[in-house]
Amino acid sequence: MxxxxxxxxxxxxxxxxxxxxxxxxxxxxxxxxxxxxxxxxxxxxxxxxxxxxxxxxxxxxxxxxxxxxxxxxxxxxxxxxxxxxxxxxxxxxxxxxxxxxxxxxxxxxxxxxxxxxxxxMRNGTRWSDCGCDSCVEWMKNADDPKLHVVVQEPQTQVKLYVFKEREAENVIFLHGFLSSSSFWTETVFPNLSESAKQNCRLFAVDLLGFGRSPKPRDCFYTLKDHLEMIEYSVIGPYQLNSFHLVAHSMGCIIALALAAKHSKSVKSITLIAPPYFSSLREDASMVALERLAAKRLWPPLLFGSSFMSWYEHLGRCVCFIICRNHQMWESLLKFITRRRNLHFTFIDLTRHTHHSAWHTMHNVICGGAKLADKYLETLRMAKVKINVIQGTRDQVVPIECSINIQKQVQEAEIDKIANANHGSVVLGREKDFTRDLERIWSSVADLH
Known part of the structure; x- marks a missing residue:
């Protein structure tokens, strides 16, 4: 033996x-x-x-x-x-x-x-980027570009959005890498309870460089760029004095930065599969890159991440073939599957430029690693309710990322979803996930 x-x-x-x-x-x-x-x-x-x-x-x-x-x-x-x-x-x-x-x-x-x-750089479309109407629609308002935001107002509306003598709960949703607001409008929005529909005002954002939002060439897509656009497109115009934050994957880094900046206004922050790495080391950004995009052939998802994160020009080739010709690929897939409407995750995968994706990957996901501890400390001092949800079989973000957040902020609540991966932590369990969010919002509202 x-x-x-x-x-x-x-x-x-x-x-x-x-x-x-x-x-x-x-x-x-x-x-x-x-x-x-x-x-x-x-x-x-x-x-x-x-x-x-x-x-x-x-x-x-x-x-x-x-x-x-x-x-x-x-x-x-x-x-x-x-x-x-x-x-x-x-x-x-x-x-x-x-x-x-x-x-x-x-x-x-x-x-x-x-x-x-x-x-x-000028804001015009590059020869290697898509120039279809849906991809350049934002350029019609180039003088005053704002993010694409899907807003769902409370069904019962009275002055100041008050329901049962309580102001409506504002919730801002931030998607992950190579995604869009559809990640939320197709999962959470349709599964809200009647109470939440009447008492919550929801904002699903297409982050800068993704979906139907602007994709300027003269931008480094830093955390500061993303925060300013959210403030300019959502917090300012809708006069949000208080709000909850819900974010997935890459969006968690932006959510932490936004929450730390507006710590007096944030009621709760829910992080789904957050790519958090302690910033105690000077090379925290490189650690994040090597952990999230290690140069390995297996599993295939990790190989794809490493290919697109380490190789600037090869990644541009992929974007030229797939993103620039997304209409052709969508038509071909519709023909093969005999479906009129494709799944939103496939559509979202192509709605970016190489310039926007490349810089966001490095300046937000990797660059944000060196600032994450500072953001968490700010939220801990402000006593903001922090909730973390992650699947136990996440192959994109190590499960230790969520555990380390609790080590940094002991009051943070961690919910491990058995057998769920990076996407199925939400997809496939939309109703349960939405109920979890509602419980978080309700528990915070009861304290005020």
Whole structure:
């Protein structure tokens, strides 16, 4: 028996070594392909747009190495006097880029380095982005762009939205990465109880760069950018003096920042599968990138995350094929499935640009990691009710993220959903999830 157990361990260890070797070869090839596509897009952008789009982040990294031999300070790019860009934009390791840099070889001639910077880009559609009506509708109000917000008012309305002598509960919903307000309007909104329908005013937001919201080219999609647009599009226009927050995945980072900024107005915050990593380490952003998008082939979802997070130019290729041609893919899928309406998750997956998704991934998910502890401490001091919900089989965000929030804020309530993953923690259990939210809102309302 002991011999069989020992043999099993050796077989498992052998398989792990084989998988690790295959992964190393695959990502080594992707490193080479990324360098090649850097040059390719530089040429193509200049040919199609008159001048190069911008110096990409891998270019900036190599140039700083040439000047100083170090690249760590590149991340201290300032926007309005504050350092907001994640160091993960510049510190993504690439074998061939590092090799060329150490040899003093530049990817492109110096004459190609004078393209427009990110902050000088025009808001027009790029050749590699979709230009259909639904994707550029926001540009009709380019002088006063606001987020796309779906508002569900209380069914029983009287002055000041009062029901049974109580002000209506305002709730702001923030979606996750590559999603939209549909994540909430298709799950929570239809499953509200009659009491909640009469007593709650709901706001489902398309975050900046996603869904039907603006996707400007002259934006870094930092936490500050996202917060200001939510304030400008929701909190300000609707005069929200108090509100609850509900967020999924990436939206949790934005929700924490928003709640910390408006700690006196937030009644509760519900985080579903929050990508929280302690910011005690100086390289918290890199830790978040390596934990959420580790360079591994298995599981497939993790490989997809690593592919899109580590490779700026290869990710742009994917967006060019899928997002730019989303109408074709949608029509093809409708024909194959014989369905008139596709599931909202498939539609949402393509409604972004590479520029918006790339910067949001790094500047919000990774960059926000170094600020998360500060936000939680602010909420703890303000005694804001914090609730965390996560599936035990989440392959995107480790379950330890939720546990660590409770370690940081002992008063936080953690609800682990057995056998649920990153999506099915909500999808497939919409009624139960909605009832959980209503109980949270009601418990807070009873205290006021």
């Amino acid at each position: 002991a011999t069989l157990v020992q043999s099993g361990k050796w077989i498992q260890k052998g398989l792990e070594i084989i998988i690790a070797a295959i992964s190393w070869m695959v990502f080594l090839f992707l490193d080479f392909l990324e360098v090649f596509m850097c040059i390719f897009y530089r040429l193509l952008d200049e040919f199609l747009e008159g001048k190069a789009y911008s110096s990409c982040y891998c270019m900036e990294l190599m140039e700083e190495k040439e000047k100083t031999g170090d690249c760590h300070h590149v991340a201290q790019v300032e926007v309005d006097g504050e350092s907001e860009l994640s160091e993960t934009l510049h510190r993504r390791r690439n074998f061939f880029r590092g090799l060329l840099g150490s040899l003093g070889i530049s990817l492109v001639p110096k004459g190609w380095r004078d393209g427009e910077s990110f902050l000088q």
